[in-house]
Every structure is written in C-alpha cells, then in structure tokens.
Amino acid sequence: MSATTTVSPLHKREPLAVGFVLLHRFTLLPFAAFLDCLRLAADEGDRSRQVRCHWTFMASAGHEVLSSCGAAISPCLPFQDPGAFDYIVVVGGVQDDHDRMDTRAHAYLRQAEEAGVPLVGLCTGVFALIQAGLMKERRCCVSWYHHRDMIQRFPTIQPVADRLFIDDGNRLTCAGGAAAADLAAYLIERHLGKAWAMKSLNIMLLDEARAGTHPQPQPVVFGKIEDRVVRRAIAVLEQHLGEAIAMDALSERVGTSRRNLERRFREILGVGPQKFARDLRLRYGLWLLHYTGKSITEIGERCGFADTAHFSRHFRSAFGATPSEMRKRASEPGSDRVDPFFLHIDGRPTL
Numbered sequence: 001m002s003a004t005t006t007v008s009p010l011h012k013r014e015p016l017a018v019g020f021v022l023l024h025r026f027t028l029l030p031f032a033a034f035l036d037c038l039r040l041a042a043d044e045g046d047r048s049r050q051v052r053c054h055w056t057f058m059a060s061a062g063h064e065v066l067s068s069c070g071a072a073i074s075p076c077l078p079f080q081d082p083g084a085f086d087y088i089v090v091v092g093g094v095q096d097d098h099d100r101m102d103t104r105a106h107a108y109l110r111q112a113e114e115a116g117v118p119l120v121g122l123c124t125g126v127f128a129l130i131q132a133g134l135m136k137e138r139r140c141c142v143s144w145y146h147h148r149d150m151i152q153r154f155p156t157i158q159p160v161a162d163r164l165f166i167d168d169g170n171r172l173t174c175a176g177g178a179a180a181a182d183l184a185a186y187l188i189e190r191h192l193g194k195a196w197a198m199k200s201l202n203i204m205l206l207d208e209a210r211a212g213t214h215p216q217p218q219p220v221v222f223g224k225i226e227d228r229v230v231r232r233a234i235a236v237l238e239q240h241l242g243e244a245i246a247m248d249a250l251s252e253r254v255g256t257s258r259r260n261l262e263r264r265f266r267e268i269l270g271v272g273p274q275k276f277a278r279d280l281r282l283r284y285g286l287w288l289l290h291y292t293g294k295s296i297t298e299i300g301e302r303c304g305f306a307d308t309a310h311f312s313r314h315f316r317s318a319f320g321a322t323p324s325e326m327r328k329r330a331s332e333p334g335s336d337r338v339d340p341f342f343l344h345i346d347g348r349p350t351l
Contacts (some may be wrong), residue, residue, distance in 0.1 A: 015042075016191040017054040021109070021127060022065040022073060023102055025093035030180035031067070032124040033204075036091065039186035040200035041192060052192055056080060060104035068094045079104070082112035087172075087187065092124030095149055106132035116170070120183070123176025130154050134171070141166040141173040144216055147239055161239045162232070166213040175216055185209035229256050230264050237277045240283040243304045247274055282318045285311065289323055290330045296323045306307040 018038060020031070035055060042053035051251045059065045064074030082088055090109060093100075109132045112119060121129045126142055127150070129135050140159045142150050145159040160166060164179035167186070174183045181201065189197040201209055215232050225231045232254045237245065250273060251258040265273045281303040284285065284290060288299045300311030300323075316322050321329065 005242075010306050015052050015054050016188065017056075017085045017087075019056045019058055019080060019082070019088045021079075021088060021090040021105055021125075021128075022057060022059050022076060023091060023093045023105060024100065025066060025068045026091040026125075027093070027123045027176060028067040028069050028071060029178070030174065030176040031073075031091045033181040034122060034177055034184040036204060037181050037197075037200045040203050041188045041196040046203065047156050052196065053188070056085070058108075060102055065079055074097055078089065079108040082115045082117045084106070085112075085117055086191065087118050088112045089120040089122055090125035091122045091129050092127055095124055095127065095146065100147065102128070105345070109134060113170075118170040118172065121171075121173040122180050122183075123174070126150075126159075126173045127153075129171070130157055138171050139166050139173075141175055141212075143175040143177070144235075146185075151242070153316045154329070159239075162215055162235045163212055164210055164214050164216060167212060179210070179216075181206060182214070183212070188214065204245045204260065225268065227264055229254055229261065230268050233261060233265075233273060234276075234280075236275075237280055241281050241304070242309065245277060249275075279318065280307070282315055285315060285323070286319065289327045296327070299323065 015224060016038070019111075020035070022031070038053040038055055039048055043049040043051050052236060057073055058079050059063075059076040060079070062078035064072045064075055064270060065295060067074050067193060085344070088109070090105070105128060107243065109119060109129065113134055119129060121127075124146060126135070126140055127146075130140070130148075135157060139327075140150075140157055140161060142159040142161050147159055147164070150159045151156060163175075165172065165174035165183045165186070172183065174180055181204060184312065185197040186199055188200065189209070197209060201207070215235055233250055234255050235249060239283045247258050247261070251261040254261065263274050265271060269276060284301050285303040289296075292299075294302070296312070297308045298310045305311035305314070312322055315326075319326060339343055
C-alpha cells in the first residue's frame with residue numbers, strides 16, 4: 001500500500017470506551033489526568049466531543065461522588081453493563097478509614113472480571129481490587145506513599161513502588177498522580193495510535209509519555225542525588241525496608257554490575273550499598289520506636305534483622321543508644337519527635 005493510501009488507526013479502530021468507578025473521596029488528580037488524556041484524544045482540537053473515546057462515570061448509588069478535596073462529580077450513573085467498556089477504571093479514595101468498603105463496587109468489579117473486561121486501578125483504586133479478591137498472584141503497582149500501608153494491611157500482596165504503572169494483562173495498576181496521564185496515553189496509543197496519545201500529552205504540556213517502568217519520584221532521604229543508578233537503587237531499598245537485599249540482586253534490579261554499583265555508592269555517598277541499606281533499615285527502626293507501640297523484637301523483625309540482639313547491636317552503634325534507651329528518651333516530656341526518612345547531613349547517610 002502506498003504512502004498516500006495508508007489507512008490511519010482512526011479509520012481502522014473502534015472508539016475507546018472507558019467506564020470510571022468512582023469511590024467515596026476518590027483522589028482527583030489521577031482521575032482528572034486520565035480523563036483529560038482521553039478527552040483530548042477523543043476529538044479534534046479541544047472540542048471535547050466523545051468521538052474517538054467514550055467515558056462514563058459510575059458510582060454505587062448512581063449519584064454524585066465527593067472527591068478527597070471536596071469537589072463533586074455529577075452526574076454519575078448506576079453501574080452499567082461492563083461489556084460496554086474496553087476498560088473499567090476504579091479510582092480509589094483516601095485511606096484514613098480502612099473499614100469503609102464499597103461492597104457494591106467490589107461486586108461490580110468481580111462482574112467485570114467475569115465478563116473479561118480489563119480492570120485498571122488508579123492510585124488507591126488498587127486497594128479496592130485487592131479487597132474484591134481480584135489481585136491474587138498479580139503484580140501490583142502502588143505509590144511509594146501508600147506502600148507501607150499496603151504491606152501492613154495486605155501482607156500476602158507484593159506491591160511494587162519503584163515504577164509508574166504495571167500492565168499485567170487484564171489488570172493494570174498505576175501509582176496515581178500525574179502517572180495516570182502516562183497510563184492513559186499508553187492505552188490511547190494501543191487503541192488509536194501514537195499520534196493521538198501525543199496530541200493529548202502536548203496539549204497537557206507534557207513532553208512525552210513515560211514508560212510504566214519509569215521510576216517513581218521518591219522522598220528525598222539524604223539530599224538530592226544526581227546519579228540515576230544510585231537514585232534507583234535507593235528507591236528499591238526504600239521499598240524493601242523489611243528485608244536485607246542481596247547486593248547481586250540489587251545491582252541486577254537497577255541494571256548494572258555489583259562492582260559498578262558499589263563504586264558509585266562510595267563515590268557519591270561515601271559508603272557501600274550494603275552499609276547504606278542497613279543504615280536505612282536502622283532509620284526505619286528509629287521511626288518505629290518513636291511512632292509505634294511495637295515491641296523491640298517486632299521492630300527488629302520489621303527492619304529485616306535476624307534477631308533482637310543483632311538489631312540492638314547495630315542500632316547502638318548507629319545512634320549511641322540501645323533501642324530501649326531510645327524509646328524511653330522519646331517518651332519523656334518535651335522530647336523532640338523525629339522523621340528519620342527526611343534527615344540528611346551534607347547529603348550523606350551519616351547516622
């Protein structure tokens with residue numbers, strides 16, 4: 001076929017249909033980022049007609065839904081036939097009320113799964129997929145901010161928090177925030193072609209779509225680190241505070257050799273990755289001592305140490321006091337609270 005007669009994806013493919021399941025106090029940014037990417041790909045210019053993309057807002061009671069910031073989406077329909085959609089996207093709410101469960105929404109998500117419709121969890125929407133029993137033996141992407149909450153609430157789930165989104169076939173999970181636009185662009189490119197995905201991103205003032213494997217921005221622990229390999233390694237270590245990761249496994253995870261990883265850590269941070277990882281786990285232990293009522297034995301286990309004696313020995317070496325002494329000091333009136341994940345000394349992990 002000549003270049004002048006090539007049929008564009010627009011003429012070959014059906015419109016992309018997406019159903020949104022909005023949970024109580026859903027997070028607005030990931031919803032808006034995903035939706036606007038669809039809206040801008042749906043029509044010429046910025047006219048917002050649902051031509052190439054269709055979307056439907058749904059809620060359990062079929063009425064307006066309040067977002068986490070107080071803005072409401074209205075109107076919302078009752079749950080529709082899931083077979084009418086290419087994807088069903090569930091947008092989760094804030095996690096301050098763990099006991100609140102939308103059982104109607106969970107039942108609808110299971111109905112969609114039985115109908116073979118791919119399910120997308122945006123931000124904390126993945127929590128709803130887990131509660132509905134739809135993430136067994138599935139990879140699961142979650143924001144670094146919610147990582148610890150997830151492993152505490154769902155210990156059998158293995159969340160990934162060092163990338164933007166994961167496409168696991170008919171389950172797609174996204175860390176949320178601006179990454180929702182990247183996931184939407186990914187799906188638009190799949191169904192309509194790259195030109196329509198880029199059109200949306202350009203109007204949204206985004207240069208290009210980031211791949212799902214693109215690392216999440218992580219909380220700065222020891223100041224700004226420019227080296228991408230070291231920064232990615234720290235991101236992995238931050239998400240595995242409960243275990244001692246073998247250096248060979250860590251170097252493989254970040255795509256370099258163990259020797260190169262150790263060299264970069266020493267050049268940039270002044271310590272090797274193994275000591276850095278242990279110091280980071282000790283900081284986690286310090287945080288747990290200050291902010292939880294867990295026993296020292298439990299804290300040692302949570303921080304990946306083989307036994308209490310091992311934990312206490314390294315803790316005293318790092319902080320100049322045993323865990324018991326530190327806890328007693330923290331409980332004294334007027335004692336300063338600490339947030340060890342945001343402490344830094346000249347950009348180096350000196351404890």
